[in-house]
Amino acid sequence: MQIGRFRVPMMASLLIWALLWEIVGRLGLTILLPPLSAIAGRMAEIVPTPTFLAAAWITLQAFLAGNLIAIALGVPLGVLMGRSVIADRMLLPWVNLFLSAPLTALVPVIMILFGYGQTTIILTVVMFALWIIVLDARAGVRNIAPSLIEMARVYGATPLQAFLKIHLLAALPEILAGIRLGAIRAVKGVIIGQLLVSIVGFGRLFELYSSNFLMEHFWALILVLFAVAFALAEGLGYLERRVEYYAAARH
Amino acid sequence: MTPASHASQAAPAAPPPRPIVQVERIGKVYPGGVEALSDLSLDFPEGQLTTLLGPSGCGKTTLLKIIAGLIEPTRGQVLVDGQPVSGPGPERAFVFQDFALLPWASVLRNVAFGLELRGLAKGEREAIAEQQIQEVGLKGFEQHFPHQLSGGMRQRVGLARALAVDAKVLLMDEPFSAVDEQTRRKFQEDLLALVAHQKKTFLFVTHSIEEAVYVSDRIVLLSRRPSQVTRIIEPAVPRGGDPDAIRRHASYLDTVETIWRGLKHYVD
Numbered sequence: 001m002q003i004g005r006f007r008v009p010m011m012a013s014l015l016i017w018a019l020l021w022e023i024v025g026r027l028g029l030t031i032l033l034p035p036l037s038a039i040a041g042r043m044a045e046i047v048p049t050p051t052f053l054a055a056a057w058i059t060l061q062a063f064l065a066g067n068l069i070a071i072a073l074g075v076p077l078g079v080l081m082g083r084s085v086i087a088d089r090m091l092l093p094w095v096n097l098f099l100s101a102p103l104t105a106l107v108p109v110i111m112i113l114f115g116y117g118q119t120t121i122i123l124t125v126v127m128f129a130l131w132i133i134v135l136d137a138r139a140g141v142r143n144i145a146p147s148l149i150e151m152a153r154v155y156g157a158t159p160l161q162a163f164l165k166i167h168l169l170a171a172l173p174e175i176l177a178g179i180r181l182g183a184i185r186a187v188k189g190v191i192i193g194q195l196l197v198s199i200v201g202f203g204r205l206f207e208l209y210s211s212n213f214l215m216e217h218f219w220a221l222i223l224v225l226f227a228v229a230f231a232l233a234e235g236l237g238y239l240e241r242r243v244e245y246y247a248a249a250r251h
Numbered sequence: 252m253t254p255a256s257h258a259s260q261a262a263p264a265a266p267p268p269r270p271i272v273q274v275e276r277i278g279k280v281y282p283g284g285v286e287a288l289s290d291l292s293l294d295f296p297e298g299q300l301t302t303l304l305g306p307s308g309c310g311k312t313t314l315l316k317i318i319a320g321l322i323e324p325t326r327g328q329v330l331v332d333g334q335p336v337s338g339p340g341p342e343r344a345f346v347f348q349d350f351a352l353l354p355w356a357s358v359l360r361n362v363a364f365g366l367e368l369r370g371l372a373k374g375e376r377e378a379i380a381e382q383q384i385q386e387v388g389l390k391g392f393e394q395h396f397p398h399q400l401s402g403g404m405r406q407r408v409g410l411a412r413a414l415a416v417d418a419k420v421l422l423m424d425e426p427f428s429a430v431d432e433q434t435r436r437k438f439q440e441d442l443l444a445l446v447a448h449q450k451k452t453f454l455f456v457t458h459s460i461e462e463a464v465y466v467s468d469r470i471v472l473l474s475r476r477p478s479q480v481t482r483i484i485e486p487a488v489p490r491g492g493d494p495d496a497i498r499r500h501a502s503y504l505d506t507v508e509t510i511w512r513g514l515k516h517y518v519d
Binding site: 145147148150151152153154155156157158161165166169170 | 316319320321338339340341343344345347348349350351353354355364365367368369412416
């Protein structure tokens with residue numbers, strides 16, 4: 001955008017919204033919306049506290065563990081579905097169902113099975129991230145040139161060799177796209193899991209702040225989480241563009 | 252119309268070579284009912300280059316892939332060295348029309364890939380690969396990646412990979428159809444030298460009559476689907492001299508003409 005000769009940076013609109021928030025907050029219309037400056041002050045206050053750091057650490061653990069499990073399960077499953085018609089017929093309806101299902105509704109079931117703890121949260125993350133990873137790995141394998149698959153067979157590749165040396169690498173751009181989308185879903189998974197379990201990590205903090213009407217704390221926490229999720233998605237997108245460039249250069 | 256009329260001039264005094272690949276009453280019906288091959292029997296003599304030639308869609312690639320063990324025939328069997336084929340095997344190597352190289356691997360690794368799959372140690376397989384890279388004229392390109400090479404050079408990589416596994420039979424599926432005309436001619440000349448030099452059997456699929464006559468010891472003409480052998484021609488073209496002289500030689504031109512007359516009616 002340009003005003004006269006002056007080029008306005010992309011993020012400039014955020015400043016206008018922040019200003020608007022500040023004004024509405026100062027007017028004191030509702031207790032639910034404190035001024036942004038107060039929230040920023042509160043953010044600086046709570047982020048370094050041990051409570052916050054402990055919550056962040058346990059959240060990061062659940063996020064990473066859930067993602068790793070989802071990748072370790074999802075990539076081989078997707079490759080299998082891409083290669084085997086029978087596996088594809090058996091599993092694809094379920095993958096598509098879970099991909100579009102409101103998974104939040106299933107978290108209470110996991111809670112009953114695995115209790116109110118970190119295990120439930122990790123499984124929630126897996127459940128959110130897994131399906132898109134499976135579907136993208138499947139698509140990647142189906143895009144491999146048929147002659148490359150035949151080449152592996154002609155030169156005597158075992159199924160494991162074909163998986164490790166051909167399928168995984170040839171489908172890498174799609175697999176990485178799936179992992180990125182899975183990680184974005186996993187952020188939702190970890191927060192929803194914690195909110196529903198509500199005695200672990202940020203879920204406990206949200207519960208604490210909202211039940212005591214600590215709205216500045218509450219908004220500070222939300223803004224931190226939004227910023228982290230946004231930065232994560234952008235960072236992974238950047239990495240993926242690098243790899244796609246690399247993959248395209250090799251075709 | 253007998254194969255003998257062309258074979259007589261070239262026939263060597265030595266006894267005929269034994270058939271290393273025997274195709275016995277092969278039939279192939281694809282799911283959906285398309286009959287690609289019907290009751291086809293054919294022998295491929297050892298140490299020779301035999302070309303499968305026919306109208307497009309006649310099932311010549313299907314036959315080659317059945318011999319490779321990539322496609323299961325509906326009926327009949329293929330014997331290689333007297334053993335029935337039930338899948339791919341180390342005595343057969345394949346050169347693909349679209350090269351089928353690993354885009355993320357160097358020329359060296361691509362050429363050594365067949366040996367890598369067999370579990371040969373890195374040093375050992377790379378020594379063999381380097382030798383074959385030199386054999387196909389790509390010395391100095393070992394560390395290049397496929398996207399840095401021209402189409403012709405990529406196919407040389409595919410050929411070196413097939414040579415590196417030291418198979419008795421090399422199956423080539425229209426290997427030069429994706430490279431430009433000049434490269435193609437140079438390639439055909441190199442292939443002749445390779446056939447003379449290597450003690451291997453070559454099975455070659457092409458739709459180019461000129462290419463078939465130029466490179467082949469034997470040409471098998473196939474009919475349109477369901478495919479059968481209509482004729483076997485042994486071009487009496489003098490080898491070993493000036494490559495360009497071959498293309499002007501009377502028997503080369505005559506053979507091209509004979510085959511064209513045999514195939515012309517498929518085009519209409």
